[in-house]
Amino acid sequence: xxxxxxAPRKQPLYFINGPVDFALVGGLSIAIYFLIxxxxxxxxxxxxxxxxxxxxxxxxxAQRLLWICNWPHFAATSYRLYHSRDNIKQYPxxxxxxxxxxxxxxxxSVLYPDTIAPMFILTxxxxxxxxxxxxxxxxxxxxxxxxGFNVGKVERLALSTFVFGTYLFTAMFVxxxxxxxxxYWGIAVPALGLPVWLWVASETVMYFAGIVLLLCVVRxxxxxxxxxxxxxxxxxxxxxxxxxxxxxxxxFNEFVPFFHSMQYLLxxxxxxxxxxxxxxxxxPQPVRTPFAWAVWAGSLAVCAWFAYDxxxxxxxxxxxxxxxxxxxxxxLYAWASVSLNRQKIRPSKQYVIFETLRWFEMNILFGAIxxxxxxxxxxxxxxxxxxxxxxxxxxxxxxxxxxxxxxxWKLKRKTVSSPLMVNIDDLIHPTSDFxxxxxxxxxxxxxxxxxxxxxxxxxxxxx
Amino acid sequence: xKPPRFALALIFAAACAARFASSAEPRIADEHIILHTIGxxxxxxxxxxxAPETCTxxxxxxxxxxxxxxxxxRCEPNFVLQLSTPDFRLVRMTDEQKSxxxxxxxxxxxxxxxxxxxxxxxxxxxxxxxxxSFSILLGDAPHLDRxxxxxxxVEKGMDxxxxxxxxxxxxxxxxxxxxLLLGRAEVVDAxxxxxxxxxxxxxxxxxxTMELDEGALAPSDEGIASWxxxxxxxxxxxxxxxxxxxxxxxxATKISQRTLLFVNLLNILVGVGMLFLLLTSTGRSLVxxxxxxxxxxxxxxxxxxxxxxxxxxxxxxxxxxxVIFTRGTPKMLSSLNLINVLIGAFLMFVMVVPVTxxxxxxxAGVFLAVVSLFKLMGQFEAG
Numbered sequence: 001x002x003x004x005x006x007a008p009r010k011q012p013l014y015f016i017n018g019p020v021d022f023a024l025v026g027g028l029s030i031a032i033y034f035l036i037x038x039x040x041x042x043x044x045x046x047x048x049x050x051x052x053x054x055x056x057x058x059x060x061x062a063q064r065l066l067w068i069c070n071w072p073h074f075a076a077t078s079y080r081l082y083h084s085r086d087n088i089k090q091y092p093x094x095x096x097x098x099x100x101x102x103x104x105x106x107x108x109s110v111l112y113p114d115t116i117a118p119m120f121i122l123t124x125x126x127x128x129x130x131x132x133x134x135x136x137x138x139x140x141x142x143x144x145x146x147x148g149f150n151v152g153k154v155e156r157l158a159l160s161t162f163v164f165g166t167y168l169f170t171a172m173f174v175x176x177x178x179x180x181x182x183x184y185w186g187i188a189v190p191a192l193g194l195p196v197w198l199w200v201a202s203e204t205v206m207y208f209a210g211i212v213l214l215l216c217v218v219r220x221x222x223x224x225x226x227x228x229x230x231x232x233x234x235x236x237x238x239x240x241x242x243x244x245x246x247x248x249x250x251x252f253n254e255f256v257p258f259f260h261s262m263q264y265l266l267x268x269x270x271x272x273x274x275x276x277x278x279x280x281x282x283x284p285q286p287v288r289t290p291f292a293w294a295v296w297a298g299s300l301a302v303c304a305w306f307a308y309d310x311x312x313x314x315x316x317x318x319x320x321x322x323x324x325x326x327x328x329x330x331x332l333y334a335w336a337s338v339s340l341n342r343q344k345i346r347p348s349k350q351y352v353i354f355e356t357l358r359w360f361e362m363n364i365l366f367g368a369i370x371x372x373x374x375x376x377x378x379x380x381x382x383x384x385x386x387x388x389x390x391x392x393x394x395x396x397x398x399x400x401x402x403x404x405x406x407x408x409w410k411l412k413r414k415t416v417s418s419p420l421m422v423n424i425d426d427l428i429h430p431t432s433d434f435x436x437x438x439x440x441x442x443x444x445x446x447x448x449x450x451x452x453x454x455x456x457x458x459x460x461x462x463x
Numbered sequence: 464x465k466p467p468r469f470a471l472a473l474i475f476a477a478a479c480a481a482r483f484a485s486s487a488e489p490r491i492a493d494e495h496i497i498l499h500t501i502g503x504x505x506x507x508x509x510x511x512x513x514a515p516e517t518c519t520x521x522x523x524x525x526x527x528x529x530x531x532x533x534x535x536x537r538c539e540p541n542f543v544l545q546l547s548t549p550d551f552r553l554v555r556m557t558d559e560q561k562s563x564x565x566x567x568x569x570x571x572x573x574x575x576x577x578x579x580x581x582x583x584x585x586x587x588x589x590x591x592x593x594x595x596s597f598s599i600l601l602g603d604a605p606h607l608d609r610x611x612x613x614x615x616x617v618e619k620g621m622d623x624x625x626x627x628x629x630x631x632x633x634x635x636x637x638x639x640x641x642x643l644l645l646g647r648a649e650v651v652d653a654x655x656x657x658x659x660x661x662x663x664x665x666x667x668x669x670x671x672t673m674e675l676d677e678g679a680l681a682p683s684d685e686g687i688a689s690w691x692x693x694x695x696x697x698x699x700x701x702x703x704x705x706x707x708x709x710x711x712x713x714x715a716t717k718i719s720q721r722t723l724l725f726v727n728l729l730n731i732l733v734g735v736g737m738l739f740l741l742l743t744s745t746g747r748s749l750v751x752x753x754x755x756x757x758x759x760x761x762x763x764x765x766x767x768x769x770x771x772x773x774x775x776x777x778x779x780x781x782x783x784x785x786v787i788f789t790r791g792t793p794k795m796l797s798s799l800n801l802i803n804v805l806i807g808a809f810l811m812f813v814m815v816v817p818v819t820x821x822x823x824x825x826x827a828g829v830f831l832a833v834v835s836l837f838k839l840m841g842q843f844e845a846g
Contacts, residue, residue: 091844093798097784101802104777105809112770119813123833130837168834175830177823178551180534180642183501186665188642192830193820248555407844 012423013146013229015270022231024266025139026238029259033241036252062254071367072360073261074401076268078370079363081404082291091407102400109392110384117392118189124395125181125189126171129243131402132260133167138409139235139263142420147229149220158213163236165206170243172199185391206244235263267420272359273352274422280345299365300337302373304330337361352427370397489513489574493653495618496525500535501644502627503663505599505620506656507581514570514614517583517593521614522650524595529560530648537637540628543598545584546645567593567612574613576604581615599624619661626664697771698814700737704730704778704807711785711800712839716793723796727785730803734779738772774810778803798844808836 014021023031036058081087081095088095109117137160144151151159174181175192176199183189213236217228242259246252304326317325336357343354374397375389384392489510496507509518524530533552537545549556549564567583569590576582580600583593590610599617600607601624617624630639651659711726718726785799812829819826 093795093802094844097802101777101805104773108770108773116770116813119809119816122816123809123812126830126833127837130834134841171830175826177820177826180644182644182646188501190816190820192816193823193826194830195823195827198827198830403840403843406840410845 011146011148011421012425013143013231014423015266016424018231021266022234024262025143025231026234026241026259026263028262029238029255030241032255033246033252058251059254062258065255065258066371067368068364069265070257070261071371072363073264073268073367074370074397075363075366076265076272076359077401077404077408079366080268080272080408091410094403094407098403099400102396102403105399106392106396109395110378110382110388113187113385113388117187117388120399121184121187121391121395122189124398125184127402128398129167129170130164131405132242132256133163133239135260135263135405136163136235136239139267140232142267143229143232143235146421147232149228149232155213155216158209158216159236161209162206162213163239165202165209166239166243168202169199169206170247172202173247185394186387187391210240269356269359270422271420273355273427276345276355277347277351277427296337296362298369299362300330300334302365302368347427347429349428352424491615491618492518494522494650495653495656496521497649497651497656497659497661498530498620498645499647499649499662500623500627501642501646501665503620503623503665504661505623506618506661507615508618509581509615510572510574510613513572513574514583514612517567517570517612517614520565520567521597524560524563525648525650527560527563528647529556529563529595530645532647533645535627535639535643535645537598538628538630538632538639538643539601539637541602542604543582543600544624544628544643545598546596548594548596564594566591569593570612570614571609572613574608576600576607576611576613578602579617579621580613581617582607583612583614585611601628620663623664696740697737698811700733700740701771701807701811701814703733704737705804705811707733708800708802708804708807712797712804712842715797715800720789724786724789726800727782727789730782730800731779731786734775734782737775738779770813771810774806777806781806794844797842801839801843804839805836808832 081091105116105120109120140159140163141151141156149155172194173179175194176196177193179191181189181191213233217233221227238259242253242256246256339354343351343358345351345355371394375384375386375393378384378389378393379386490512492509492511494509496509498505498507509521511518529549530546531552533547533549535544536547536551537543549560569585571590574580578600582598582600584596584598586592593612597614627639627643630643632639707726707730711723711730715723781799781802785796788795788799812833815825815829819829
């Protein structure tokens with residue numbers, strides 16, 4: 001095990017700054033855990049009729065956050081793979097074959113709702129927390145690298161075992177013999193019926209790995225005479241909170257996908273902004289794929305529909321007034337969208353703000369297409385029952401996400417320097433080596449390198 | 464000597480009064496209990512004058528959330544639908560909830576155990592052992608009269624109860640094959656109830672096995688050991704697809720292109736063989752069961768067998784791609800084989816999961832295989 005510190009570190013620790021990074025990679029989730037605990041005690045407010053009035057805002061808030069955080073994070077993954085021909089060429093099977101495989105799953109689930117749909121959804125339910133764990137390990141390793149904490153074999157093994165131990169613990173708890181699963185959009189999903197001793201064994205392994213990890217950290221701190229930044233361990237602690245402390249707490253669990261998505265969006269956002277800068281330097285006229293055009297056109301269509309159907313308008317509005325208001329909102333959106341696309345791509349505050357707005361706006365709308373429009377279309381055009389369509393679509397989009405996420409972080413471009421090491425200062429202040437890959441280029445090895453599919457990249461130093 | 468007419472009239476009047484008194488409905492409490500079940504909402508009315516202690520205790524338990532995430536574990540058509548005790552509910556009870564549970568004294572009455580009546584469950588040897596579990600009567604059960612505490616009736620939602628009862632049960636038991644979940648129970652007063660929208664009855668989706676045999680269409684609880692030769696043959700074929708795919712995936716970079724071509728051809732062979740099995744012999748065996756001679760193929764094959772057919776078609780297509788792109792990169796060829804592993808493994812998953820509850824070892828094996836496959840997916844399209 002090599003636990004030596006690296007040479008004096010120039011690499012900024014945070015993507016944005018301490019408080020924001022802390023909040024996004026897990027701090028906020030832990031704070032909310034304690035907040036809900038303080039507000040509701042040990043009761044689950046959703047299950048306690050005495051405080052039902054306080055429950056509704058929690059559930060409503062979690063549902064709203066789906067739109068602005070969880071769904072966009074799925075959209076961001078697809079956007080990252082499909083918006084460039086270069087990316088598609090690197091992973092043709094993932095980009096061009098897997099969607100058909102997943103669509104076949106949707107097709108089979110809709111045709112055989114009693115046989116295939118429950119298993120399709122069970123697959124997603126088992127895979128989802130595994131995917132969360134992969135990301136947690138990846139994010140921890142990114143911060144470890146940024147903090148100069150050299151992750152050797154033992155540290156990596158301890159970290160992975162602890163994090164995946166929390167996954168095994170919660171999965172084995174949920175699927176323990178005699179347990180039942182809540183239905184998913186009305187679709188009854190069977191539990192596996194695992195022996196209870198497996199659950200106990202996974203708990204033991206998890207805590208043992210946690211102790212080993214802590215010992216490694218202590219040893220590193222003593223050897224290097226400095227304290228390891230807490231953010232390196234924060235994702236793992238947060239996951240422990242999600243999967244172990246709050247494993248049977250439905251109200252808190254409503255938020256877990258949101259917390260996972262926040263982690264993801266922080267990294268994906270940084271990469272998007274940095275990659276775009278680097279690409280603009282090397283390739284001033286980016287070539288848009290048909291997918292990118294389709295997403296843009298789709299987002300315009302969704303906005304038009306939102307404006308027409310969902311905008312709260314006074315009942316006294318006549319049809320022409322309603323049409324005028326719709327046209328106004330749609331026009332504003334189209335203008336903003338075109339304006340954002342015409343921005344100058346060079347490091348500046350304006351670039352960060354506008355590109356962030358453009359990227360989020362597109363992902364929010366594309367997310368709505370995936371999770372809202374797609375099932376609605378299944379219902380409207382193919383007569384699929386609404387709940388079945390919603391459940392199967394949600395499972396399919398997420399399974400596709402797990403596939404894509406397994407390769408997305410392995411994408412390599414010679415023109416891109418090191419977006420995973422970026423700090424917001426690099427995006428705001430022009431530097432002489434802007435776009436030339438001034439920072440050290442890390443080799444990205446994907447999820448397969450010890451942490452499994454669906455993980456963020458594992459950084460390895462080149463020899 | 465003739466009895467005086469007025470005496471006869473008195474006897475008749477007394478008999479009528481007694482009859483009227485026994486058939487008159489007891490007073491219903493203002494507070495009602497609503498059970499939000501997987502199949503819709505059921506409204507329970509309570510008889511506080513008949514079983515005061517039982518009603519008070521039940522209202523207290525409902526308000527504390529004791530019944531939330533319990534389920535109906537016993538279903539006997541025309542007899543009872545019984546709620547499980549909260550010890551087995553989905554979410555563990557809090558200390559406060561646990562401490563609120565105690566034994567309730569029997570409160571026997573003249574209320575007849577007829578359809579829709581609520582009756583407390585208890586231990587066989589102890590009439591004062593009722594705690595939380597109660598049954599909804601689905602038909603007349605006079606043998607329960609004055610033996611069990613009747614404390615109320617289903618006021619609305621008997622059609623929801625009937626829907627729950629229609630869910631098939633595990634072979635030879637009274638346990639439904641899916642969890643008839645009671646997500647939440649709540650207490651509402653009559654005024655609120657009058658304006659409250661109620662859910663249901665809603666259809667309950669029942670998972671099916673990949674049943675290829677005559678007989679049960681619902682998952683059996685006998686495990687794989689009892690499966691017929693055809694089901695075991697299908698499972699073995701799928702296992703073969705997975706093994707061949709794994710060989711192709713793991714050895715793609717180490718074996719020659721010719722050997723890899725052979726691996727893909729082998730998978731095509733297995734796929735075609737299984738398609739033949741699914742479309743011919745299995746189909747014929749099901750003609751007798753479902754379709755009758757001359758029925759369309761879609762009618763002949765069971766839902767699960769059709770799903771397997773679709774999956775095997777996918778295996779063949781992917782293996783064909785592997786043959787067509789024999790000169791492709793090892794990364795692509797190995798990943799194509801991994802897709803076949805996925806398809807085969809998913810179909811095995813569909814077949815085996817419905818019986819994993821019968822064997823802990825099988826359940827553990829399935830879970831570990833699934834996690835291993837997730838891990839393996841990290842190598843998909845890896846360079």
